[in-house]
Amino acid sequence: MDTTITSYIETNKKRFIDELFELLRIPSVSADPKYSKDVFRTAEVIKGKLVAAGAVKVEVCPTAGYPIVYGEKIIDAALPTVLVYGHYDVQPADPLELWDSGPFEPVIKNEKIYARGACDDKGQVYMHIKAFELMMQTKSLPCNVKFMIEGEEEVGSDNLGTFVKQNKEKLKADVILISDTGIIANDIPSITVGLRGLSYMEVEVQGPNRDLHSGLYGGAVANPINILCEMIAKMKDDKDHITIPGFYDDVEILTEAERSELAKAPFNLDEYKKALDLSDIHGETGYTTNERNSIRPTLDVNGIWGGYMGEGAKTVIASKAFAKISMRLVPHQNSDTITKLFKNYFESIAPKSVKVKVTPHHGGEPVVTPSNSTAYKAASMAMETTFGKKPIPVRSGGSIPIVAMFKSELGLDSVLMGFGLDSDAIHSPNEHYGVFNYLKGIETIPYFFKNYAALSK
Numbered sequence: 396m397d398t399t400i401t402s403y404i405e406t407n408k409k410r411f412i413d414e415l416f417e418l419l420r421i422p423s424v425s426a427d428p429k430y431s432k433d434v435f436r437t438a439e440v441i442k443g444k445l446v447a448a449g450a451v452k453v454e455v456c457p458t459a460g461y462p463i464v465y466g467e468k469i470i471d472a473a474l475p476t477v478l479v480y481g482h483y484d485v486q487p488a489d490p491l492e493l494w495d496s497g498p499f500e501p502v503i504k505n506e507k508i509y510a511r512g513a514c515d516d517k518g519q520v521y522m523h524i525k526a527f528e529l530m531m532q533t534k535s536l537p538c539n540v541k542f543m544i545e546g547e548e549e550v551g552s553d554n555l556g557t558f559v560k561q562n563k564e565k566l567k568a569d570v571i572l573i574s575d576t577g578i579i580a581n582d583i584p585s586i587t588v589g590l591r592g593l594s595y596m597e598v599e600v601q602g603p604n605r606d607l608h609s610g611l612y613g614g615a616v617a618n619p620i621n622i623l624c625e626m627i628a629k630m631k632d633d634k635d636h637i638t639i640p641g642f643y644d645d646v647e648i649l650t651e652a653e654r655s656e657l658a659k660a661p662f663n664l665d666e667y668k669k670a671l672d673l674s675d676i677h678g679e680t681g682y683t684t685n686e687r688n689s690i691r692p693t694l695d696v697n698g699i700w701g702g703y704m705g706e707g708a709k710t711v712i713a714s715k716a717f718a719k720i721s722m723r724l725v726p727h728q729n730s731d732t733i734t735k736l737f738k739n740y741f742e743s744i745a746p747k748s749v750k751v752k753v754t755p756h757h758g759g760e761p762v763v764t765p766s767n768s769t770a771y772k773a774a775s776m777a778m779e780t781t782f783g784k785k786p787i788p789v790r791s792g793g794s795i796p797i798v799a800m801f802k803s804e805l806g807l808d809s810v811l812m813g814f815g816l817d818s819d820a821i822h823s824p825n826e827h828y829g830v831f832n833y834l835k836g837i838e839t840i841p842y843f844f845k846n847y848a849a850l851s852k
């Protein structure tokens with residue numbers, strides 16, 4: 396244990412929390428144009444925080460969408476460089492009525508910070524800025540660091556992709572460090588070594604050219620809502636296997652040895668069910684819960700609408716029905732290929748009585764990161780120091796679209812050293828982040844830098 400680290404955190408923790416609150420008060424919702432000004436303002440605030448912490452060449456780099464905040468501290472070109480990536484945009488806060496306190500009015504309750512973005516990802520980004528401040532103030536920064544904090548992760552990182560392709564020299568580094576994932580539990584540290592990819596589609600089913608009286612026409616014409624439900628139901632069989640032809644063609648099949656390695660991550664089914672108020676779980680036959688949400692692809696309806704949704708009952712056959720459908724992908728599936736397969740299949744199963752439209756949204760590629768690299772070891776040792784336990788490598792079900800591109804465009808591996816918990820309710824009402832996790836992150840990051848510099852010699 397390094398007492399300079401712990402005492403710096405002890406002395407400054409109140410300020411660390413107050414400063415994070417400033418950031419959390421800005422509703423930087425990238426999906427909703429209504430918040431556009433706030434998203435831009437958040438980039439400026441991040442810039443100010445990086446400058447204050449000691450970064451130089453700090454700039455708010457414009458893109459076709461929201462800007463990317465860049466900053467660096469190069470102490471010696473001969474030393475390794477760590478590129479820290481994170482995002483300052485957040486998911487929409489809806490449904491607002493389910494929040495116990497305002498999503499953009501951060502509060503601490505039961506040692507947890509409640510606000511949209513508290514964990515995903517403002518809280519985790521700010522750990523890096525404060526860990527950097529700590530290393531600067533205690534004159535212990537052991538290698539070079541670059542920061543790249545974007546504002547469009549929650550909408551697919553399209554413009555970041557372009558930025559990465561156009562700024563390869565600027566982004567030159569030895570490894571990418573990201574805190575935008577989680578650990579198994581506060582006493583069971585883990586490091587994420589895999590992320591799923593994503594194909595996200597919007598579908599429209601049109602029946603008659605106008606809404607109809609459901610008595611006069613019911614039974615005689617296609618009801619687009621009924622048809623859409625049937626089509627969605629057709630996309631999975633009774634084993635919860637996805638029926639899109641070719642969907643599994645490129646899916647990586649893990650060896651029994653790999654599966655048993657992953658099965659070492661502790662998991663308690665009863666607690667899992669209890670936390671979600673479920674009497675049973677549900678998923679693809681032949682796989683465990685941890686496998687279903689990490690090494691296996693899925694297809695989920697994220698939203699479905701159409702027809703009469705107001706008060707009381709209206710007898711109507713809607714003209715149109717809609718759904719948003721996402722597919723989580725695993726190595727070595729490709730999001731463009733899956734998007735095409737989905738579109739072809741969806742169109743092929745539509746009866747003649749309706750017209751369908753399929754519009755792809757953003758996508759992202761799956762990724763597996765090495766668990767035997769110098770950087771992984773540096774992270775593992777850092778967590779072992781601060782948690783007192785060696786972290787377990789786990790593959791996560793979530794997606795961070797840019798990570799695969801870091802590898803393909805920059806040739807860089809990422810270390811996914813996140814500190815959130817599945818119970819933090821990211822993307823949900825009452826998102827929160829433990830004060831313990833926030834401070835533990837600030838404590839662990841300097842050890843990562845120290846170990847990485849030492850192991851790279």
Ligand code: BES
Nearest residue numbers: 515548549550551575576577791793794
């Ligand atoms: N930080 C999450 C992803 C995540 C969370 C990965 C927890 C692993 C553990 C990220 O902000 C996110 O929500 N990504 C989106 C993808 C994006 C294209 C909207 C996702 O996974 O839905």
Ligand code: MN
Nearest residue numbers: 515516548575
């Ligand atoms: Mn995130």
Ligand code: MN
Nearest residue numbers: 486515549821
């Ligand atoms: Mn997110």
